[in-house]
Amino acid sequence: MQNLILASSSPRRKELLENLHLQFEVSSSDVDESFDPVLKPGEIVKELAHRKAQAVFNKHPDSYVIGSDTVVVKDGNVLGKPGSSKEAFTMLKSLSGTTHSVYTGVSIVTPENVITFYEKTEVVFWELTDEEIDSYIGTGEPFDKAGAYGIQGIGSMLVKSINGDYFSVVGLPVSRTVRELKKAGYSLP
Numbered sequence: 039m040q041n042l043i044l045a046s047s048s049p050r051r052k053e054l055l056e057n058l059h060l061q062f063e064v065s066s067s068d069v070d071e072s073f074d075p076v077l078k079p080g081e082i083v084k085e086l087a088h089r090k091a092q093a094v095f096n097k098h099p100d101s102y103v104i105g106s107d108t109v110v111v112k113d114g115n116v117l118g119k120p121g122s123s124k125e126a127f128t129m130l131k132s133l134s135g136t137t138h139s140v141y142t143g144v145s146i147v148t149p150e151n152v153i154t155f156y157e158k159t160e161v162v163f164w165e166l167t168d169e170e171i172d173s174y175i176g177t178g179e180p181f182d183k184a185g186a187y188g189i190q191g192i193g194s195m196l197v198k199s200i201n202g203d204y205f206s207v208v209g210l211p212v213s214r215t216v217r218e219l220k221k222a223g224y225s226l227p
């Protein structure tokens with residue numbers, strides 16, 4: 039049985055992979071999450087996902103390791119996690135009443151292969167009043183999430199529609215990940 043590791047500290051990613059009833063461990067390592075701003079968003083999330091997976095693989099070189107990274111992109115600006123309430127407000131205000139893209143990169147590093155891909159999902163937000171934005175920030179939910187919202191939580195109230203994989207917005211495009219894992223040589227139970 040091959041050893042599977044999710045290289046992530048995100049409780050959401052763990053939960054999404056658990057839904058598949060696969061046996062895996064969780065391990066994360068601090069990687070530098072800075073990126074070259076001239077890169078396209080798909081390349082950024084692939085690079086960061088690969089960095090996360092490779093760092094854990096280096097410590098467990100006989101394992102199958104999955105790393106992932108999510109960013110929100112609005113008008114060419116790449117939004118990560120907000121560092122303050124003010125930044126969360128600016129992010130949510132920019133997303134209000136418009137469409138943005140969520141990019142999630144996934145990298146699978148194994149003793150024989152490296153497979154890295156990304157998924158893009160379009161998300162449409164309702165028009166939000168400043169009061170609605172402030173009260174959402176007051177819930178504390180935005181702070182550990184790219185773009186300052188969580189579609190799976192109270193942030194679901196902000197979302198009018200999506201086009202693409204819901205699970206990718208939450209942080210891991212599970213169905214594509216499993217297909218790529220199989221291609222990488224992982225035997226599903």
Ligand SMILES: Cc1cn([C@H]2C[C@H](O)[C@@H](COP(=O)(O)OP(=O)(O)OP(=O)(O)O)O2)c(=O)[nH]c1=O
Pocket residue numbers: 045046047048050051066090106107108109110119140182183184185187188189190193207208209
């Ligand atoms: C847009 C959006 C993002 N997110 C989360 C997914 C990611 O956890 C987070 C983006 O930060 P990431 O840097 O991708 O991940 P992370 O730091 O949480 O975890 P790790 O690097 O250890 O794997 O934003 C949601 O939970 N819901 C959403 O709707």
